[in-house]
Amino acid sequence: MGSVALAVTDGMLHFELSVAYEVFGSAPAGVAVPWYDVAVCGSGAVRVGRFRLEPDDGLDRLRRADTVIVPGWADVDVDPPADLVGAVRAAHEAGARVASLCTGAFVLAAAGLLDGRRATTHWAHTAALAARFPRAEVDPDVLYVDNGSVLTSAGKAAALDLCLHLVRRDHGSSVANAVARRLVVPPHRSGGQAQFVTAPVPAQYDHPLTALLPWAVARLHQPLTVEDLARAARMSSRHLGRHFKAVTGTTPLQWLLTQRIQRAQELLENTDDSVDTIAQATGMGTATTLRRHFNRTVGVPPDSYRRTFRSRPGHDAGL
Known part of the structure; x- marks a missing residue:
């Protein structure tokens, strides 16, 4: 996780490049964990949007990096430069x-890294990615896909989601939340959330979910049901489900589970509470239930997650 190489070429999209540099370039205040060593790597001076950029190092540095980020690039109708594709491979x-942001997925696909793997890119280009690289399993309906050593994201804001996801994988939920607070963005959007939803956040102060979401987050210790949420919002369960799909891109129960898992991660990192106690505090009921959902969602059991992130400097300080 220590070194991050941002792979650039002519025509890279400056927003995605800037997002990656902002997330990995400097640690947020008060975070004591070892941070990333970031380098911008390219074959020479490149045009990024309207700007001319002089890379820190050549593309050969990618082979020495722990993480390689390929930002989106504009001209997806032509093959990406062979030297970039070869260096990424x-x-x-x-x-x-290796992670791609937005249309950087075309570089990963050209390098053969998406063969047989599920992947995504900006919704406007998923059909083109699937047509040109039929061995990739392109999913147009998600924000990002994590295959372990190969990750892809949709466009713009989803690039930020994937970068925060990588920080969360490396340093835990508390540190990722600290980065999100510095950037003044929501700390977590699940990769499985839909790319395009009718209203990403409740726009009106009188929207039914404006008050309901914080109400539910404050009561995660309770065994909330869809009926409980519908009652609090003063609407039918079916009507509530439609609002949730439009605003969050997911169902009320899946949203609740995501909030409970995030709270469990924070408690595992920042307290000595037992798994049983955390299960009660997050509304999971029993340690068995928490372990089952946590392992399926996060990929490791709660005890392993705690050992990983409590053993690192800075996690005992209650970040």
């Missing part, structure tokens, strides 16, 4: 974790 073969 070599980096992955050398053991690097």
Whole structure:
């Protein structure tokens, strides 16, 4: 996780490049964990949007990086530069974790990294990605996909979601939340959330979910049901489900589970509470239930998650 190489070429999209540099370039105040060593790597001076950028190092540095980020690039109708494709492939073969932001997925696909893997890109380009690279399993309906050593994201804001997801994988939920607070963005959007929803956030102060979401988050210790949420919002369960799909891109129960898992992560990192106690505090009821959902969602059991993130400097300070 220590070194991050941002792979650039002519025509890279400046927003995605800036997002990656902002997230990995400097640690947020008060975070004591070792941070990333970031380098912008390219074959020479490149045009990024309207700007001319002089890379820190050449593309050969990608092979020495722990993580390689390929930002989106504008001209997806032509093949990406061969030197960039080769460097990304070599980096992955050398053991690097490789992630694309937005249309950077076309570079990963050209390098063969998406063959047989589920992947995504900006919704406007998913059909083109699937047509040109039929061995990739393109999912147009998600924000990002994590295959372990190969990750892809949708466009713009989803690029930020994936970068925060990587920080969460490396340093835990508390540190990722600290980065999100610095950037003044929501701390977590699940990769499985839909790319396009009718209203990403309740726009009106009188929207039924404006008050309901914080109401539910304050009561995660309770065994809330869809009926409880519908009652609090003063609407039918079916009507509530439609509002949730439009605003969050998911169902009320899945949203609740995501909130409970996030709270469990924070408690595992920042308290000595037992798994049983955390299960009660997050509305999971029993340690068995928490372990089942946590392992399926996060990929490791709660005890392993705690050992990983409580053992690192800065996590005992209650970040």
